[in-house]
Amino acid sequence: xxxxxxxxxxxxxxxxxxxxxxxxxGATPTAPEGGPxxxxxxxxxxxxxxxxxxxxxxxxxxxxxxxxxxxxxxVDVARCEVLSRAVHDxxxxxxxxxxxVHPDGEHHLRGRxxxxxxxxxxxxPEPRDGDTAWYLRDVTGEHARTDTLLxxxxxxxxxxxxxxxxxxxxxxxxxxxxxxxxxxxxxxAGATLVVRHDDTVTWACAELGGGRPRLGHAGTGGLARxxxxxAxxxxxxxxxxxxxxxxxxTTLTGLEAPAGDVRTLAVPTTxxxxxxxxxxxxxxxxxxxxxxxxxDSVDPLVLAEEExxxxxxxxxxxxxxxxxxxxxxxxxxxxxxxxxxxxRLPATAGIAWGAAYRPARETMRVGxxxxxxxxxxxxxxxxxxDVCGKGIEAAVLSGRVRQSWHALRLLEDRPGxxxxxLNTALLDAVATRDESPRFATMVLGDARPLADGxxxxxxxxxxxxxxxxxxxxxxxxxxPVSGMLVGGLREARFGEAEVLLAPGDTCLxxxxxxxxxxxxxxxxxxxxxxxxxxRCAGAPAAVLCEHLEQTVVSWLDGHxxxxxxxxxxxxxxxxxxxxxxxxx
Amino acid sequence: MTTTSPPTDxxxxxVAYLERLATSDEPGAVAVAVGALEAGADPEVVLLDVVAGAxxxxxxxxxxxxxxxxxxxxxxxxxxxxxxxxxxxxxxxAPSGLGKVAxxxxxxxxxxxxxxxxxxxxxxxxxAVEFLGASVPAAQLATHLHRAGxxxxxxxxxxxxxxPAARRMVEACRATGTPVLAGGAAFGExxxxxxxxxxxxxxxxxxxxAAMLAADPDGPWFADEDTGASAVPGSRDHVSAxxxxxxxxxxxxxxxxxxxAAVRPGTAGGEVPDELADDLGHLVDFLAAAVFVDDPxxxxxxxxxxxxxxxxxxxxxxxxxxxxxxxxAALADSPRTVRLLRSAHGAHxxxxxxxx
Numbered sequence: 001x002x003x004x005x006x007x008x009x010x011x012x013x014x015x016x017x018x019x020x021x022x023x024x025x026g027a028t029p030t031a032p033e034g035g036p037x038x039x040x041x042x043x044x045x046x047x048x049x050x051x052x053x054x055x056x057x058x059x060x061x062x063x064x065x066x067x068x069x070x071x072x073x074x075v076d077v078a079r080c081e082v083l084s085r086a087v088h089d090x091x092x093x094x095x096x097x098x099x100x101v102h103p104d105g106e107h108h109l110r111g112r113x114x115x116x117x118x119x120x121x122x123x124x125p126e127p128r129d130g131d132t133a134w135y136l137r138d139v140t141g142e143h144a145r146t147d148t149l150l151x152x153x154x155x156x157x158x159x160x161x162x163x164x165x166x167x168x169x170x171x172x173x174x175x176x177x178x179x180x181x182x183x184x185x186x187x188x189a190g191a192t193l194v195v196r197h198d199d200t201v202t203w204a205c206a207e208l209g210g211g212r213p214r215l216g217h218a219g220t221g222g223l224a225r226x227x228x229x230x231a232x233x234x235x236x237x238x239x240x241x242x243x244x245x246x247x248x249x250t251t252l253t254g255l256e257a258p259a260g261d262v263r264t265l266a267v268p269t270t271x272x273x274x275x276x277x278x279x280x281x282x283x284x285x286x287x288x289x290x291x292x293x294x295x296d297s298v299d300p301l302v303l304a305e306e307e308x309x310x311x312x313x314x315x316x317x318x319x320x321x322x323x324x325x326x327x328x329x330x331x332x333x334x335x336x337x338x339x340x341x342x343x344r345l346p347a348t349a350g351i352a353w354g355a356a357y358r359p360a361r362e363t364m365r366v367g368x369x370x371x372x373x374x375x376x377x378x379x380x381x382x383x384x385x386d387v388c389g390k391g392i393e394a395a396v397l398s399g400r401v402r403q404s405w406h407a408l409r410l411l412e413d414r415p416g417x418x419x420x421x422l423n424t425a426l427l428d429a430v431a432t433r434d435e436s437p438r439f440a441t442m443v444l445g446d447a448r449p450l451a452d453g454x455x456x457x458x459x460x461x462x463x464x465x466x467x468x469x470x471x472x473x474x475x476x477x478x479x480p481v482s483g484m485l486v487g488g489l490r491e492a493r494f495g496e497a498e499v500l501l502a503p504g505d506t507c508l509x510x511x512x513x514x515x516x517x518x519x520x521x522x523x524x525x526x527x528x529x530x531x532x533x534x535r536c537a538g539a540p541a542a543v544l545c546e547h548l549e550q551t552v553v554s555w556l557d558g559h560x561x562x563x564x565x566x567x568x569x570x571x572x573x574x575x576x577x578x579x580x581x582x583x584x
Numbered sequence: 585m586t587t588t589s590p591p592t593d594x595x596x597x598x599v600a601y602l603e604r605l606a607t608s609d610e611p612g613a614v615a616v617a618v619g620a621l622e623a624g625a626d627p628e629v630v631l632l633d634v635v636a637g638a639x640x641x642x643x644x645x646x647x648x649x650x651x652x653x654x655x656x657x658x659x660x661x662x663x664x665x666x667x668x669x670x671x672x673x674x675x676x677x678a679p680s681g682l683g684k685v686a687x688x689x690x691x692x693x694x695x696x697x698x699x700x701x702x703x704x705x706x707x708x709x710x711x712a713v714e715f716l717g718a719s720v721p722a723a724q725l726a727t728h729l730h731r732a733g734x735x736x737x738x739x740x741x742x743x744x745x746x747x748p749a750a751r752r753m754v755e756a757c758r759a760t761g762t763p764v765l766a767g768g769a770a771f772g773e774x775x776x777x778x779x780x781x782x783x784x785x786x787x788x789x790x791x792x793x794a795a796m797l798a799a800d801p802d803g804p805w806f807a808d809e810d811t812g813a814s815a816v817p818g819s820r821d822h823v824s825a826x827x828x829x830x831x832x833x834x835x836x837x838x839x840x841x842x843x844x845a846a847v848r849p850g851t852a853g854g855e856v857p858d859e860l861a862d863d864l865g866h867l868v869d870f871l872a873a874a875v876f877v878d879d880p881x882x883x884x885x886x887x888x889x890x891x892x893x894x895x896x897x898x899x900x901x902x903x904x905x906x907x908x909x910x911x912x913a914a915l916a917d918s919p920r921t922v923r924l925l926r927s928a929h930g931a932h933x934x935x936x937x938x939x940x
Contacts, residue, residue: 165761168759168760169760169761170730170760171729171730171731171732171733171760172733173733174733174760174761174762178761212801212802326730327731330727330730330731334731519837520836520837520838521837535652535653535654536654538608538654539654539657539658539661540610540658540661542661543654543657543658543661546657546661546694547653547654547657550694553692553719557836557837558833
């Protein structure tokens with residue numbers, strides 16, 4: 001508005017200062033000569049025009065609304081087109097609504113034509129000392145509107161809060177607790193939710209002043225004891241109105257039956273789960289109970305409360321269905337993870353094992369790197385490898401490699417022969433599907449503890465970084481062995497080696513994720529790995545792997561990385577040392 | 585294995601236990617703990633006063649330069665085996681239906697033992713406990729929250745430099761409405777930084793955590809009226825604190841190099857000793873954490889501590905002031921950070937450094 005209507009501002013402010021609050025009740029106890037007339041006290045602006053459109057009179061309210069209006073001048077100078085048209089055109093509608101540009105900003109203006117002034121104007125009352133004037137207005141509507149608005153705002157806030165609280169919980173028990181916690185005290189004095197998902201019935205119960213909502217589970221077999229509840233759950237409409245439902249609820253939860261009114265609502269869950277909410281002492285008594293009083297006399301407030309209830313139940317249903325679906329998916333993922341996750345290390349007499357595993361996708365805890373150790377009476381077999389790729393696809397392929405290894409090593413325990421068999425098995429598996437070839441690199445072998453405390457290793461490798469040997473005195477040697485990728489060519493050739501570990505010596509197998517870990521500057525690299533190892537001389541295999549993992553992860557400094565796997569085979573320093581227990 | 589009953593006095597047991605750790609004698613350490621249980625010692629006392637107490641002394645020995653980091657790791661490894669042995673010998677009772685607690689170390693916090701001990705203690709107080717391990721990424725915690733739906737999450741850390749990671753974990757918990765109880769020295773002596781990262785409460789140790797959870801399983805455990813020193817999330821202060829923390833994180837390697845060149849001019853372009861690089865890295869991390877929680881005391885505490893630690897080739901007390909100057913010069917664009925550096929103990933313009 002600034003600049004657009006600079007000129008009227010001065011006039012308007014001048015008008016306002018001279019005419020300010022002309023007849024505030026009590027403010028003008030006396031009416032001096034030439035004091036305000038009756039019109040001057042009206043909050044409604046009044047403009048009287050003659051046939052030609054010349055303004056004969058205008059009260060202060062009208063002049064405040066239309067600062068350019070002048071008594072004795074034509075109404076058009078007020079620059080309110082709609083008013084001008086109404087004044088000039090006797091056929092114009094008797095009322096109008098318009099927007100006027102005012103120095104304070106735009107104002108919405110509503111106008112109506114009043115009664116024509118009589119031929120003899122009513123005589124103005126003789127001004128007398130001590131007169132007071134009172135202007136009365138009916139504000140019932142305004143108040144009703146405000147109350148309705150506040151109530152609507154409260155309802156909207158409650159539903160928004162419900163949406164926020166339920167969104168993103170994604171866990172059935174917690175969602176159930178939230179659903180009932182939200183209902184009390186806003187919707188009722190007590191609330192019980194019953195949800196059936198697969199073969200489990202979950203109930204959650206909250207009551208006024210009852211503290212944290214209680215929660216319990218029962219098998220679906222338990223539903224036989226509560227036939228009314230079961231009927232209501234399956235959505236047989238009649239069930240929700242059953243007055244004996246509360247008794248069933250007590251049987252299920254073992255909690256005291258709610259006193260007084262009970263209202264049952266089916267929760268819409270799009271069929272993922274079955275759910276219902278039982279409200280004790282509900283704030284809204286439902287439309288069915290007042291149907292006899294005539295449907296045309298339904299209180300709009302009650303209707304609004306019903307809508308809140310419906311929206312709340314819909315939000316609860318969506319959250320429960322999402323949580324149940326998420327739970328199914330998470331269970332599937334967990335089962336898959338369990339079968340693909342890094343295994344526990346066995347306790348082997350005369351050998352200490354250590355391992356570290358850090359998948360690239362940390363949320364999944366599985367990846368393309370893998371290791372396996374199987375305890376044997378004479379020789380214990382081990383395997384560490386890496387299939388190309390990351391995430392679940394790589395993990396599934398690694399599962400195939402590991403299963404094949406578990407089976408094949410029963411038939412052939414010499415590492416130099418086992419690896420070509422594994423190569424063939426992988427190629428055959430790929431050939432039966434329309435898969436592009438997937439390669440793997442690995443080191444496999446076995447360890448045989450000898451009577452003198454040493455451990456003899458046989459190793460075979462394909463496409464994998466050579467294992468490192470850390471001697472008890474801190475010397476580090478790379479085992480000179482290499483070979484071609486596994487799963488690439490049928491005629492691939494692989495390397496073999498034998499290593500003797502004296503007490504305190506450790507052989508470390510690692511995946512390339514270790515040396516290719518890229519920090520803010522550079523790759524971690526073989527050199528840093530070889531430099532870090534001597535510090536671990538004499539440490540148990542498990543500590544060595546843990547220390548290296550820390551070193552590599554600090555090197556990464558929060559940067560993304562490939563899967564990282566390490567497996568350490570150690571001849572215990574003290575021959576008499578008790579066998580290592582498996583990692584808890 | 586001894587033939588006479590060992591005493592159940594925690595102090596004597598701790599001495600005997602530390603001796604076993606010093607010689608990396610795992611069977612001996614297990615024997616001390618199990619022997620104490622057989623002599624009638626309370627498992628909680630064995631875990632908290634003997635094992636945890638000895639581990640604190642191990643930490644002091646490392647800080648005094650008497651033990652190497654690998655020796656410390658071996659000792660911790662043995663203590664973890666001992667905790668497993670205690671749990672096996674005197675199993676925690678079945679959960680009493682109080683609820684489920686997930687215990688996790690902050691991302692980057694590798695000292696898993698305190699959290700492990702907390703898990704054992706809470707299990708003995710009737711909770712169903714899931715221990716997620718050392719250095720848990722926030723994403724993994726979020727997955728666990730959705731899958732297992734714990735009633736409470738307990739996060740543990742000893743290093744204040746991990747506080748920015750705590751914020752991410754707290755946000756993951758907030759998203760699912762799970763209350764977070766923080767514990768460990770990382771959150772300050774009175775837990776003030778636990779509040780700054782948005783946790784619902786703070787416990788100084790495992791016993792206190794068990795007592796707080798017993799008194800109120802749902803939290804929040806902080807009194808409401810005090811919102812702490814941290815800026816309100818979303819405010820301009822808060823945003824600029826986070827930005828400066830992110831800058832420090834992104835430039836960490838470069839800052840370490842510049843500070844190293846400043847304190848040991850001979851290393852410019854050459855090899856920086858690992859120990860010095862580690863110490864300067866910690867200096868930057870603590871600075872970032874102090875900026876993050878907006879508390880000069882956090883950084884000051886670390887600067888004082890550095891002066892008391894003896895690590896060969898590490899940052900020496902007299903090198904602290906030049907290191908702070910070098911950082912302040914390199915970070916001129918970050919006003920909060922520079923303010924912290926200038927006010928730090930031992931900085932030029934601050935109080936004189938104590939040498940020792």
